[in-house]
Amino acid sequence: MAMALKLIPHLIAWFGIVLIMLRGFSGRRSAVLLAGIFGFVIGVAGTLILYRSYPGSITFGVVKSTLGISFILLWGSSVFAIYRSTGRGKDTLRGERLISASSTACAVSCLASIVAGAVCACKLSSFATGGAIATVSLLLMLVSCCALAYAALAFEKRLPEPFRVSPAGMLAIVTALLLFSASSILRLDLFSPLSMKVMKGVHDFVHQFMESVLFPDHLFVRSYIWKSIGLLFSKEVGFWGGLIIWFTPAVLIVTAIAIQRLPSVAHIRQGAERRLQSAAAIRERRHRLVIPVLSVVFFAAAAYQSSFPSVEYWDPKPLPVTANQAGEIIIPKKGDIDLEDGKLHKYLFKQGEREARFFVLLSPTGELTVDLDACAICKPDGYGQAEGSVICYYCKTLIPLETVGKPGGCNPVPIAFSVKSESVVIDGTTLINSWGATVQATTRVKEGGK
Amino acid sequence: MSSIIIETSGLTRNYGDICALKPLDLVVPEGEWLTVMGHSGSGKSTFMNLVGGLDRPSAGSLRVGGKDLLAFTEDGLARFRREFVGIIFQQHHLVPYLTAVENVMLAQYFHSVPDEAEARSALERVGLGHRLKNRPGELSGGEQQRVCIARAIINSPKLLLGDEPTGNLDHKSTVMVMELLKELRAEEKFTVIMVTHNQEVAGWGDRTIYLDDGMLVREERKVEA
Numbered sequence: 001m002a003m004a005l006k007l008i009p010h011l012i013a014w015f016g017i018v019l020i021m022l023r024g025f026s027g028r029r030s031a032v033l034l035a036g037i038f039g040f041v042i043g044v045a046g047t048l049i050l051y052r053s054y055p056g057s058i059t060f061g062v063v064k065s066t067l068g069i070s071f072i073l074l075w076g077s078s079v080f081a082i083y084r085s086t087g088r089g090k091d092t093l094r095g096e097r098l099i100s101a102s103s104t105a106c107a108v109s110c111l112a113s114i115v116a117g118a119v120c121a122c123k124l125s126s127f128a129t130g131g132a133i134a135t136v137s138l139l140l141m142l143v144s145c146c147a148l149a150y151a152a153l154a155f156e157k158r159l160p161e162p163f164r165v166s167p168a169g170m171l172a173i174v175t176a177l178l179l180f181s182a183s184s185i186l187r188l189d190l191f192s193p194l195s196m197k198v199m200k201g202v203h204d205f206v207h208q209f210m211e212s213v214l215f216p217d218h219l220f221v222r223s224y225i226w227k228s229i230g231l232l233f234s235k236e237v238g239f240w241g242g243l244i245i246w247f248t249p250a251v252l253i254v255t256a257i258a259i260q261r262l263p264s265v266a267h268i269r270q271g272a273e274r275r276l277q278s279a280a281a282i283r284e285r286r287h288r289l290v291i292p293v294l295s296v297v298f299f300a301a302a303a304y305q306s307s308f309p310s311v312e313y314w315d316p317k318p319l320p321v322t323a324n325q326a327g328e329i330i331i332p333k334k335g336d337i338d339l340e341d342g343k344l345h346k347y348l349f350k351q352g353e354r355e356a357r358f359f360v361l362l363s364p365t366g367e368l369t370v371d372l373d374a375c376a377i378c379k380p381d382g383y384g385q386a387e388g389s390v391i392c393y394y395c396k397t398l399i400p401l402e403t404v405g406k407p408g409g410c411n412p413v414p415i416a417f418s419v420k421s422e423s424v425v426i427d428g429t430t431l432i433n434s435w436g437a438t439v440q441a442t443t444r445v446k447e448g449g450k
Numbered sequence: 451m452s453s454i455i456i457e458t459s460g461l462t463r464n465y466g467d468i469c470a471l472k473p474l475d476l477v478v479p480e481g482e483w484l485t486v487m488g489h490s491g492s493g494k495s496t497f498m499n500l501v502g503g504l505d506r507p508s509a510g511s512l513r514v515g516g517k518d519l520l521a522f523t524e525d526g527l528a529r530f531r532r533e534f535v536g537i538i539f540q541q542h543h544l545v546p547y548l549t550a551v552e553n554v555m556l557a558q559y560f561h562s563v564p565d566e567a568e569a570r571s572a573l574e575r576v577g578l579g580h581r582l583k584n585r586p587g588e589l590s591g592g593e594q595q596r597v598c599i600a601r602a603i604i605n606s607p608k609l610l611l612g613d614e615p616t617g618n619l620d621h622k623s624t625v626m627v628m629e630l631l632k633e634l635r636a637e638e639k640f641t642v643i644m645v646t647h648n649q650e651v652a653g654w655g656d657r658t659i660y661l662d663d664g665m666l667v668r669e670e671r672k673v674e675a
Contacts, residue, residue: 271568272561272606276533279562 007137010120011144013181014040017112018152020173020291024165025105029156032109033149039110040145043117044124044138051125057388057400059125060187063118067182067190070115071249074175078249081168081256112174117145119181122188162287168253169291176250176298183302184310186387191246191306192396198245199238199395206232235394243303250299253292257285313384313391318348318357318373323428331360331424339368339424344385346373351428356435357382358415360424361390361404368419369405370426371412372435380439383412413438455480455609455641456501460510463496463664470496472664473510480608483635483642485655493664494645495613501643502611503531515608532561536602536610536640540617542594544586550597551582554604561605572600576630592623596630603634610635612644616651628654 018036025032051059124137165173182188206229231237262281268274319337323329329349333339339360346359357373357380374380381393389398390412397410405414415434417426456478463471471493478484486494499505500512503519512519515534522530544553554569573582576596586594595615602610612631616624628651635642644655652658653672660668 270606271565272533272604275558275562275565275568275605282563 007120007123007141007144009184010116010123010181011141011148013177014113014116014120014145015148015152016177017116017174018109018149019156020165020170020177021105021109021112022152022156023159023163024167024170025100025109026156027100028102028105029153031102031106033153035106035109036113037146037149039113040117040120040149041142042110043114043119044121044142044145045117046114047118047121048125048138051121057187057402060122060185063115063122064182064188064190066115066118067178067188070175070178071190074171074249077168077171078252078256082252085256085260108170112178115178116181119178119185119188120145122182122185162283163290164284164287165291166257166288168256169288169295172250172253172292172295173298176295176302180298180302180305183305186309186389186391186398189306189309191242191303194245195235195238195242196395196397197238198241199233199235202237202241203233238395239307246303247296247299250292250296254289254296257289257292260285313386314343315382315384316344316346318346321347321349323349323351327428329426329428329431330420331426333368333419333422333424344383344390346382349428349431351432354432354436356431358426358431358435359383359412361385361401363404364388364401367405368417368424370415370417370424371404372415372431372438374413374435374438375410376408376413376438377410453480454478455482455515456643457513458510461497461500461507461512462509463493463500463505464508470664471500471507474666476659476666478641478643481635481639481641482657483644483655485652485658486643486645486661487647487649487652487658488661489647491663492661494661496664497661498611498613498643498645501609502535502537503527533605534608536605536607538595538598538602538610538612538615540614542586542598544594544597544601546586549583549585550578550589550600553586553597554601557601557604569600569604572604573597575634576600590623591618592620592626595619595623595627599627599630599634603638603640606638608640610640610642612642612646614646614648615644616646616648624648624651 018033021032021036022029047059047063050062120141124141179190183191262278262285265274265277265281268277321329321331329347331339331347337345339345340362342362342364344359344361346357349356349358358370359373360368360370362368372380373382375392378392378394383390383392383399385391385401389400390404391398392410395410399411403411407414413434415426415431417424419425454477456476458474458476460473460475461471462469462473474497486497488494496505500507500519501514503514503522507520514530517530519527519530545556548556550573551566551569554572555564555566558564558569570579570582573579576599578593578596578600581589581593581597586597589597595618598615610631616627619627631642632654634640642655644651646652656672658670658672659666660670
């Protein structure tokens with residue numbers, strides 16, 4: 001039951017989505033409600049079926065891609081809103097016409113609810129892998145979904161009449177709520193990967209720029225110049241750049257509504273009546289601003305959740321190990337620690353002044369893997385384990401457990417090992433050299449690699 | 451003067467044990483200039499406050515502009531005052547640190563949105579086009595009262611209430627203000643309810659009612675020459 005409580009934030013987000021859609025499509029309440037519940041159930045069922053069929057990260061990938069598409073759609077919509085904002089009344093008229101169509105109401109409610117349901121199902125699958133807990137949680141979730149939808153219907157009727165939702169505002173808040181809901185699930189989080197993309201994009205741009213001006217960037221540039229350029233490759237640049245991309249659509253929609261021209265009142269002869277009409281239009285515009293401004297709050301909450309996740313990582317303190325006379329590190333598979341328990345086990349090996357951190361992990365395919373607690377790209381901040389993945393502490397990239405042991409990208413650098421008489425055997429010198437080469441490469445440019 | 455703008459039936463206002471206005475039955479047609487006369491404490495201002503939505507009656511019914519004022523919430527009553535009523539007070543109640551045009555714009559602000567051009571135009575209509583940027587302290591009593599008239603009519607009220615608007619003015623200024631009100635009424639077609647002690651001022655109206663101790667005691671209709 002306590003675990004099922006983890007679904008509460010997601011169900012609250014669902015409540016918000018239904019509430020906004022009910023007000024946005026206020027003439028089609030029944031259609032919105034039914035399409036919403038239907039979509040939610042379809043989303044949950046589809047995701048669980050997909051997850052059962054493909055237990056890896058495919059399901060999460062599909063849901064995450066859908067969230068990404070929603071965000072891109074919001075970006076397009078916000079740019080369009082700005083473009084149309086100076087056109088006198090045109091945007092509003094088209095939006096009103098679109099929003100009043102029954103088919104639009106059903107389609108939008110159903111699609112948004114499918115995604116909301118899929119996100120809830122992903123959360124469910126992340127802590128309830130099967131059995132009674134999963135079944136009870138699933139049932140609770142579906143009952144709550146229906147109850148909250150009807151609660152939203154009752155609450156919506158009590159909302160003040162002037163409180164209106166523009167089409168762009170509705171898209172902004174629904175996307176914000178979905179992303180807020182998804183940001184608490186590591187494998188669905190979009191903000192951290194976005195920050196990473198920005199960081200990588202800046203790095204690649206600088207690199208390519210220097211290449212294009214025939215100025216090789218890794219050979220002749222002096223270290224103090226690299227220190228300055230290196231600031232561009234820092235995590236902070238990625239974070240702030242990510243924030244800009246994250247918030248821009250909502251801010252553009254707020255701006256579009258704020259600068260939208262008011263309907264002309266020049267034809268009204270009587271001054272007082274003319275001013276009353278102007279005041280009503282200004283008031284109505286203010287009411288339409290509430291939802292996009294609220295969406296900024298939810299985007300902020302999603303970014304916060306992503307940057308400071310409440311997920312507890314499995315991050316054991318590295319245990320010191322030594323090599324025998326043959327230079328081999330021998331770790332028993334079933335000693336004080338069970339190497340095959342599916343958890344990440346960290347070790348620290350010292351050889352003279354040099355040291356190396358590594359971990360041993362049993363992959364979901366049943367094979368042991370030994371890897372450096374560092375990758376070939378990032379500053380060696382190490383890895384933690386959570387929700388079917390290991391996470392790079394530096395760049396927050398999630399690496400599915402299935403791919404740990406494979407080289408490349410942000411994956412931990414794999415180390416050759418052998419299994420002899422129920423022990424894992426690693427060559428100490430190889431380990432130290434590999435660590436040295438990796439760390440040297442990733443810390444040469446500046447304090448951190450990427 | 452076809453439709454009725456004010457209709458009261460048994461309209462009463464008590465303040466504790468004191469009955470400021472005894473049951474009053476009155477009908478005021480639209481566009482009429484009604485003067486209310488009486489001694490101090492006769493219930494003139496009480497009547498005006500009730501009709502203007504500044505106070506609520508203790509008993510009876512009160513319909514203004516076809517709307518039952520007793521049914522209004524506080525917000526509804528505030529909206530009624532903003533959009534339906536203009537009031538001119540004896541003491542002007544102009545904001546001393548605002549200019550004449552800003553005082554008029556203040557009324558626009560509370561009504562809807564300010565429009566300086568319209569406020570200037572209103573002041574020009576009352577003959578104060580040359581005093582737009584002067585503060586109340588720099589204006590004569592008559593000029594201040596004309597600013598009040600501009601402020602009262604700026605929101606195109608259907609009902610203009612005057613609570614002894616010429617009480618502080620000399621004869622010349624009184625005539626000027628009354629002529630101005632007459633002109634504006636002819637143009638804007640609003641109904642005027644004027645409370646006064648001054649018999650000369652009462653002569654500008656279409657009808658005069660006399661209150662005494664909260665009771666309607668007499669009614670006079672102006673006979674056109």
